[in-house]
Amino acid sequence: MMIQHSLARIHEKIIAAAMQCHREPSTIALLAISKKQSAEKIRDAFYAGQKSFGENYLQEALAKQKQLSDLPIEWHFVGTVQSNKIKMIATHFDWVHSVNQFSVAEKLNRARASQQKPLNICIEVNIDEEKTKSGVWPSAVVDLAKSMVTFPYLRLRGLMVIPQKNNARDAFQKTAQLQQQLIAEGLLVDTLSMGMSADFELAIAAGSTLIRIGTAIFGERIQL
Numbered sequence: 001m002m003i004q005h006s007l008a009r010i011h012e013k014i015i016a017a018a019m020q021c022h023r024e025p026s027t028i029a030l031l032a033i034s035k036k037q038s039a040e041k042i043r044d045a046f047y048a049g050q051k052s053f054g055e056n057y058l059q060e061a062l063a064k065q066k067q068l069s070d071l072p073i074e075w076h077f078v079g080t081v082q083s084n085k086i087k088m089i090a091t092h093f094d095w096v097h098s099v100n101q102f103s104v105a106e107k108l109n110r111a112r113a114s115q116q117k118p119l120n121i122c123i124e125v126n127i128d129e130e131k132t133k134s135g136v137w138p139s140a141v142v143d144l145a146k147s148m149v150t151f152p153y154l155r156l157r158g159l160m161v162i163p164q165k166n167n168a169r170d171a172f173q174k175t176a177q178l179q180q181q182l183i184a185e186g187l188l189v190d191t192l193s194m195g196m197s198a199d200f201e202l203a204i205a206a207g208s209t210l211i212r213i214g215t216a217i218f219g220e221r222i223q224l
């Protein structure tokens with residue numbers, strides 16, 4: 001399917017899902033996850049109206065950013081933040097969704113250039129407390145969030161989650177509750193980054209404000 005058609009279909013589904021739970025569709029942002037998709041496809045999606053793109057692998061992202069430098073794209077980093085890549089991640093992206101420890105935030109803050117806008121960040125929550133998965137334990141999220149507000153070059157926007165497949169609804173609801181806890185603590189967080197191609201409707205029902213969609217926009221990923 002052409003990208004403009006698949007994008008239009010996703011937007012229709014976002015609207016339908018929002019209506020079903022009496023939410024305003026415009027409160028749900030669509031982030032196109034373009035890992036292992038070509039720069040040409042990103043360009044097509046941009047011309048079809050999609051302005052923000054998420055990448056997981058730094059080298060791959062930098063190559064595409066170079067090819068697409070003529071477009072005012074908002075770039076999000078959603079992959080694992082390796083410490084030897086923090087400097088480049090801090091300066092080449094507008095958002096990082098996968099901050100999973102204090103030291104990562106500290107290094108991102110230090111590396112972010114002072115003449116740039118603050119880097120938007122989300123804390124990645126390991127909501128199902130899976131031993132093999134990265135992300136912050138739910139019980140540690142509030143303290144970590146509070147510790148981040150002192151960084152001048154970071155702006156904490158909220159939480160990101162990738163739930164286990166079999167119990168996404170529950171995981172999304174728990175993450176939304178954690179977000180409410182942050183708000184109750186006085187933190188000005190506005191972003192719940194949750195929902196992917198297979199489960200974004202459930203995420204919207206639970207309160208997601210940003211869904212991250214890859215294959216449903218671009219088709220299967222390829223080896224670049």
Ligand SMILES: *Cc1c(COP(=O)(O)O)cnc(C)c1O
Binds near residue numbers: 216
């Ligand atoms: C790959 C990826 C997505 C998109 O997954 P799809 O199933 O292709 O929609 C979303 N979020 C993160 C963090 C990812 O790594």
